[in-house]
Amino acid sequence: ETGVTQTPRHLVMGMTNKKSLKCEQHLGHNAMYWYKQSAKKPLELMFVYNFKEQTENNSVPSRFSPECPNSSHLFLHLHTLQPEDSALYLCASSLLTSGDTGELFFGEGSRLTVL
Amino acid sequence: SQKIEQNSEALNIQEGKTATLTCNYTNYSPAYLQWYRQDPGRGPVFLLLIRENEKEKRKERLKVTFDTTLKQSLFHITASQPADSATYLCALDRSGNTGKLIFGQGTTLQVKP
Numbered sequence: 591e592t593g594v595t596q597t598p599r600h601l602v603m604g605m606t607n608k609k610s611l612k613c614e615q616h617l618g619h620n621a622m623y624w625y626k627q628s629a630k631k632p633l634e635l636m637f638v639y640n641f642k643e644q645t646e647n648n649s650v651p652s653r654f655s656p657e658c659p660n661s662s663h664l665f666l667h668l669h670t671l672q673p674e675d676s677a678l679y680l681c682a683s684s685l686l687t688s689g690d691t692g693e694l695f696f697g698e699g700s701r702l703t704v705l
Numbered sequence: 706s707q708k709i710e711q712n713s714e715a716l717n718i719q720e721g722k723t724a725t726l727t728c729n730y731t732n733y734s735p736a737y738l739q740w741y742r743q744d745p746g747r748g749p750v751f752l753l754l755i756r757e758n759e760k761e762k763r764k765e766r767l768k769v770t771f772d773t774t775l776k777q778s779l780f781h782i783t784a785s786q787p788a789d790s791a792t793y794l795c796a797l798d799r800s801g802n803t804g805k806l807i808f809g810q811g812t813t814l815q816v817k818p
Contacts, residue, residue, distance in 0.1 A: 632709070632794075635799075635805060638803075638804070645803075680748050684804045692803065693739065694739075695751070
């Protein structure tokens with residue numbers, strides 16, 4: 591148990607569907623992240639939120655839409671995805687303060703399959 | 706371009722031996738470097754952090770070195786056990802201390818009994 595909970599753990603969707611991934615952290619952290627992990631590729635940083643403000647959008651297509659209503663919850667809204675978007679989507683959180691190290695605590699991931 | 710490279714081939718060693726994994730980077734000047742462990746189908750778990758002014762860091766059977774001149778970090782597991790079998794990822798902050806970690810592709814370690 592890492593203190594970061596992701597739901598659902600598995601999701602299968604068609605290219606015309608709309609779905610959302612949810613992440614919740616119970617660690618009192620102030621920063622939350624979405625990473626994408628595809629087979630044989632490094633983790634790719636997608637979005638970063640610091641105190642609910644988005645501080646990073648790593649050239650992610652608009653079919654991925656993040657939402658951070660508070661510093662404990664993070665969503666990734668998905669619509670009109672492509673089969674190549676099939677991957678493990680990992681949420682992480684950290685405590686970012688002046689001089690802090692930015693160590694990440696990851697959830698177990700949401701395995702997404704786009705048909 | 707900026708790169709983080711880890712040995713993409715799996716590392717197979719015998720139980721009890723020391724495993725050494727390599728992480729090389731180019732065109733970064735990181736303030737620190739981190740190592741994570743990832744088991745199949747699970748999220749990565751933080752192991753160790755080493756800062757740019759530290760040459761070596763230890764935690765139980767783990768040891769990390771950081772050479773900013775060579776732009777390289779080495780990760781050692783001494784007295785390795787089958788339970789150490791996993792993929793090990795190195796990561797560094799893309800710009801200072803922002804928490805925006807960029808990861809290598811990982812090296813898979815297999816420890817045989």
